[in-house]
Amino acid sequence: MLRSLIRKTLRDHRRSTLGWCLGMAALTLMQLAVYPSVHSQGANMRDLINSYPSAFKAMFGMEGVDFTSGPGYLSTETFSLLAPLMLIGLGIALGTGAIATEEERGTLDLLMASPVSRGRVLAAKALGSLAALMATATVLYLTVLVAANALDMGISAGMLAQATCAVLVLACACGGVTFLAGAATGKRGTAIAAGAGFAVISYFIDSLAEITSAVRPWRVISVFHQASPVSALRGDLGITGVLATAAVAAACFLIAVYLFQRRDLAA
DSSP, X not given: OHHHHHXXXXXXXXXXXXXXXXXXXXXXXXXXXXHHHHHHHTHHHHHHHHTSOHHHHHXXXXXXXXXXSHHXXXXXXXXXXXXXXXXXXXXXXXXHHHTHHHHHHTOHHHHHTSSSOHHHHHHHHHHHHXXXXXXXXXXXXXXXXXXXXXXXXXXXXXXXXXXXXXXXXXXXXXXXXXXXXXXXXOOHHHHHHHHHHHHHHHHHHHXXXXXXXXXXXXXXXXXXXXXXXXXXXXXXXXXXXXXXXXXXXXXXXXXXXXXXXXXXXXX
């Protein structure tokens, strides 16, 4: 029964997942297509970046990065914002669709009427959503790997895999918060607000910590700090931070099961 529910989840999201995969590949290729021009400008581009205010460079991961190098360009242009934004957006969409969307549409009652526990339903939804996220992350990895090799960007497959895994874990954490809010309330708007708010607050805590000492002590609670794709490309990604971020996603799932089993579904 669990396998059937997972397959159903994948079928429900196959078109949207395909759209996200294609969008991810297209936007990534568009960004990387600009790299040869940036690289050829060399000193001019470095002078331009150096002229930016330190706060601006810190906010967008440009501080201490050679923008004209392959790893520097990828960390600034792709893995500091685009890839996390796309994959987190999919995670929030999947987390919302798992329970809240079906409940508001009135289709969840039919699923709950089948001889299967609520915990199994949530497990199937979570595993199906994770599979969709992993498929999109794989498309990101392969797209960047092929394009980077073609453009001679000097990035190793292993380092790229670490950065992609960091983005995936971030998406799981933000999607997990969305999943929890949807399971707890059954409200689509609440689920989206919870996931998006968690992502935005985490991002700004990590960014502001670069430019103000008042926020720096709180940086440890930001998932963008714990599982930073930019740090992965610099070789500074720690396994502890990745595991802590994954633990956030796992905790959200367990709390979601607990709360979902103890509330009445919307009529």
